[in-house]
Amino acid sequence: MAILKQLGWFFRQQWRQYLGGVVALILVAICNVIPARIIGNVVDAISAHRVVLGWLLVQIGIMVSAALIQYFLRFAWQKLLYGSSYVLERQLRSQLFHHFMVMDPSFYQRWRTGDLMAHATNDVEAVREVASYGILTLADSVITGGSMIIAMGAFVSWRLTVITLLPLPLLVVLSHHLGNKIHDAYGRAQQAFGRLNNKTQESISGIKVVQSLGEEEADLADFHHYVQQVLHTNLRAYFWDALFSPATTLIMGMAYIIAIGVGGWAVGQGQLSVGQLVTMITYLGELVWPLFAIGTLFNTLERGRASYDRINALLAEKPAWLPAPAGVSVPTGNMAVAIDHFSYPEEKDDVLHDVRFKIPAGAKIGLVGPTGSGKSTLLRLLVRDFDHYQGKISVAGQDIRQLPLEGYRQRVAYVPQNSFLFSTTVERNLRFGNPAASTQRLHQVTAAVAMADEVTAMPEQYQTMVGQDGTNLSGGQKQRLALGRALMKDAQLLVLDDPLSAVDAETAEQIEQRLEQGRQSLVMATSRLSTVSQLDWLIVMEKGTITEQGKPAALANQPGWYRDTLQEQLRRKRLEDDLNGQTD
Ligand SMILES: Nc1ncnc2c1ncn2[C@@H]1O[C@H](COP(=O)(O)OP(=O)(O)OP(=O)(O)O)[C@@H](O)[C@H]1O
Known part of the structure; x- marks a missing residue:
């Protein structure tokens, strides 16, 4: 979550777009609550044999309207959140490019071109993902997840909701533990990508030398080594990432078992209607996405943080040139x-x-x-x-x-x-x-x-x-x-x-x-x-x-390097002229 604080300057700058996007997401979440509630009501009406055509059409009308409203609202948040994230990308890219323009030669001695390009492409992209997909998943998981939980409590039963969601805190523990691992692994993957970029850039620039010395095979082997490093470090990052998604499925599975077991028992006891149980299980189904979103959210945020740290480390370097006092103009003369x-x-x-x-x-x-x-x-x-x-x-x-x-x-x-x-x-x-x-x-x-x-x-x-x-x-x-x-x-x-x-x-x-x-x-x-x-x-x-x-x-x-070297060069010139004269 630290990256959200680090990007606070940008969210403040674009607060209208983000507020609009989040409001749209909240409205989508509200619309999302409606279908499950209606399905439950219809099931109860069917079990009580009191379905009337007019009433049924109204229910269907409400569901269709909710779906249509959601369509436009989803368009709105996508445009607002994703559109703003491209503004961030543009700002970071220009900041980096401007930085490259003002840095002194020792900076370019320390940093290699491939690395700088990795910063300007992959890292910027990873930070942009935070401002789009990251915010979306965060808002969506909190809003949709929260509204589903509230709807479960309000429309079904608070007690059953609390019991069903007991396995959820496991997710918090897991994400906290895996977050740092993903951050470090991703940082290493980006470094490896930078080295691969360097290698690619150098091999392409030096292709004539490589070919003229017949070193293609050796260069390919060298390239392969860098590709392997990228593969290895990315696999490592995905290893930690992959531990998260199955855990989400496991936790959701546990919640389903509890809901069906305890909910089924409550229906048997007459404390809950069948329709309410169906509503409960439909809401649980709606919770799957927000929970998965939390998994990808941590990945996106940790990747973004690692990349933003790398970009900031680069931007923190100051050119070695001394700043000129104000108001000084450049004189002419000796x-x-x-x-x-x-x-x-x-x-x-x-x-x-x-x-x-x-x-x-x-x-x-x-x-x-x-x-x-x-x-x-x-x-x-x-x-x-x-x-x-x-x-x-x-x-x-x-x-x-x-x-x-x-x-x-x-x-x-x-x-x-x-x-x-x-x-x-x-x-x-x-x-x-x-x-x-x-x-x-x-x-x-x-x-x-x-x-x-x-x-x-x-x-x-x-x-x-x-x-x-x-x-x-x-x-x-x-x-x-x-x-x-x-x-x-x-x-x-x-x-x-x-x-x-x-x-x-x-x-x-x-x-x-x-x-x-x-x-x-x-x-x-x-x-x-x-x-x-x-x-x-x-x-x-x-x-x-x-x-x-x-x-x-x-x-x-006068005796010295100049006279000696000049005489030597002139002697060679004469020799060359003589040889040319012989062949003419
Ligand atoms: N960027 C650098 N970092 C560290 N040492 C350097 C760097 N550039 C040059 N040198 C060293 O500084 C010394 C002087 O190099 P320089 O290129 O100024 O010589 P030069 O007289 O121009 O040579 P040439 O006639 O071959 O061009 C050399 O020993 C060289 O290895």
Whole structure:
């Protein structure tokens, strides 16, 4: 029952609908009392040989009217209760989706996609069931059950009613005992479902890798293991649930035996008419549903509680970003990076330390260094993926963490190493960050990322669908579209993480030359050193810190990682050219 209290906010919000639904249920219960009473009267009239046609027609008329009224009332409560429950579902879904939108990357490191999807689907569904079926069964079992018991007492005999219903308290004991078991078992079943979701999502996303390595069988076996877990945990939940229904039948059976035994004896003693006994047994028949309803009610409520607890645990997580003081606007100007220390959440070792450099407005800065030296991490701090570092990154002297996140991000365009494309058209992907941009701008940007000819050659040009995460495109096309999307934004700072690694050297050089001509500030990590010579400033990172920085030409002449790696890359290039020359 705790879940009903937890959802109190929603029932208060929708009190009119729920009140209407419950009133309709009460009226249905009242209508339900009528037929048994009439059947009893008719039986007594028949036994006394005093049935008159007119009277009989009136009785039938009353029963038909009661059935018709019930029809409309049932329609009313279904519409009111079930309709409201969909409002709850909508509210929970939007709350979750909004939460997903504002959470920081460490949240997505802790939670896997499949789990989040299980929360947004199965758990929301289980809570919705509480607001519809749960309320229905609760109201119905209390109202119908209560009215039947009152009718038994009032129209037949209070003493016989009390004796007949003596086994009922067993049901309360049983539901209390089984309730917690169902709650825990259902929680485990939902967790298993989340893990299965993760597995399905990962296998489908990685299907090309699975197939190319011939690992289908192994992956199927792995999948089967997760399916087994879901099956096992659900069977466990249904085991506890299944203990309830037969118990209800048993308790009802006992009540019938008592009613027939004690009631039959009372008829023999002349304390009860046959018609009253028939009425009593018909009412008992009407009690079967409310009692079964109590069984499913506990299941629904416990499942709903377990799911609501899971949803709340998720919603209770707060984004790690620091809230900005009110009324602060985002300044423009020179930026300065001065990071003392940074380590990833739940990691002990520093990934960055003593990283200091300046980004004058409009400057084009290259970030190079061996793999794993912290280039991507540094870029992620620039775009405020993480705020928990010691030190300061500032714009016009103001710490970026003191600025409103949304406002700051509007000024920045970021292209991560593995950029994601939406499964929509080329145009909608490009316009994602700036839907209002003009067609001229769209064409300009397409040309800037050297895609104009390729887009023209596509079957539906800008309206060509790119497939899920751009599966219909080549790696280089995907990268250039992602870069184009960032350029469409007209941001003041472009943060690019090796954005052209899959693009051939010549095209990459062309694109980079255009980037260098732009007015925006640019910080670009790259693994291709031949293309950085035109940048204003070069930063070399090794083991999480800056080991060299200066103009590319100066660094090319001083001993260090940059000069060695550049010479090595140029030597290879010459070798390749020589080999190509031989084959020409
Ligand atoms: N999300 C993360 N959680 C924990 N550690 C991470 C995370 N991302 C990166 N690291 C670690 O931080 C270090 C720096 O990684 P980073 O990706 O910044 O290097 P990089 O210079 O960009 O490498 P590359 O050139 O290969 O892209 C590595 O040791 C890496 O394992």
